[in-house]
Amino acid sequence: MSNRKLLLAHIREGHYAHAGEEEAIELTMKLIQKNTQNQILDVGCGLGGTANYIEKQGYGKVTGIDIDPSVLHTAKELYSHVRFELCDANSAHSFFSQLRFNVIYSFNAFFCFKTQKNCLTGFSEIAENNADLLLFDYTSPGYFTQKSPFCDRTKESSASTLFAPINLDRIERDLFEANWQLNTIINLDAKYRIWYQSLILKMEQAKNELIQKFDNTTYHDLYTGYVQLLTLLEQKKIGGAIIHATHRK
Numbered sequence: 224m225s226n227r228k229l230l231l232a233h234i235r236e237g238h239y240a241h242a243g244e245e246e247a248i249e250l251t252m253k254l255i256q257k258n259t260q261n262q263i264l265d266v267g268c269g270l271g272g273t274a275n276y277i278e279k280q281g282y283g284k285v286t287g288i289d290i291d292p293s294v295l296h297t298a299k300e301l302y303s304h305v306r307f308e309l310c311d312a313n314s315a316h317s318f319f320s321q322l323r324f325n326v327i328y329s330f331n332a333f334f335c336f337k338t339q340k341n342c343l344t345g346f347s348e349i350a351e352n353n354a355d356l357l358l359f360d361y362t363s364p365g366y367f368t369q370k371s372p373f374c375d376r377t378k379e380s381s382a383s384t385l386f387a388p389i390n391l392d393r394i395e396r397d398l399f400e401a402n403w404q405l406n407t408i409i410n411l412d413a414k415y416r417i418w419y420q421s422l423i424l425k426m427e428q429a430k431n432e433l434i435q436k437f438d439n440t441t442y443h444d445l446y447t448g449y450v451q452l453l454t455l456l457e458q459k460k461i462g463g464a465i466i467h468a469t470h471r472k
């Protein structure tokens with residue numbers, strides 16, 4: 224497991240790698256009804272904190288998928304009651320060809336997917352009638368061309384250096400063409416700014432402890448990345464949102 228992910232989990236006080244931690248999960252999940260019979264897919268589940276939280280809250284049975292074997296290994300150790308599978312978001316439809324999901328969600332992972340529209344189409348193939356799709360992620364007002372704040376700062380998989388926020392200019396059309404009907408876009412720009420300001424402050428306050436516990440390069444790479452992310456948020460080049468769509472047959 225990389226030091227970056229461990230440092231992040233430490234500072235976020237949970238196995239989350241998305242903005243807003245549990246507050247973000249609550250904001251997103253309140254859009255759907257709890258039902259323990261639900262089959263739920265967590266796409267890009269990371270260390271599994273979100274999947275565990277959602278299953279524990281009674282939203283349904285969660286299956287988490289990720290392309291990074293090391294995060295899945297840790298997720299399985301931490302949350303053995305949750306199902307985790309090594310699977311690319313782009314191949315979820317073939318991996319789960321026998322299963323239908325009532326809810327498909329993704330927290331700050333969609334921006335890493337190389338072929339976002341293909342993923343949306345694949346998700347619709349394994350979605351129950353009227354299934355909910357929830358994308359909690361970075362957004363951009365149009366096509367985003369700037370380099371990722373985390374680019375060249377990691378030796379992890381290339382997926383972690385891809386930064387393609389949800390293009391608000393075309394998400395409704397992309398969803399529609401992939402058999403999803405957009406219900407609502409909840410703007411979280413202000414919240415994202417507050418969440419990242421507070422994360423950066425926490426990192427500054429715990430700087431010495433974090434450098435000692437992890438290492439100097441990890442701390443500085445993550446810190447610089449988050450400062451760049453906050454700058455993009457403050458310049459309104461990117462924002463954050465929850466996108467809620469319903470599957471249409």
Ligand SMILES: C[S@@+](CC[C@H](N)C(=O)[O-])C[C@H]1O[C@@H](n2cnc3c(N)ncnc32)[C@H](O)[C@@H]1O
Nearest residue numbers: 239240241267268269289290311312330332335
């Ligand atoms: C920023 S982390 C978010 C993790 C998790 N959703 C959370 O909230 O803690 C993004 C995750 O997406 C995963 N990922 C990136 N591209 C992927 C893909 N094509 N298919 C599945 N997972 C992917 C990464 O390995 C990483 O664990």
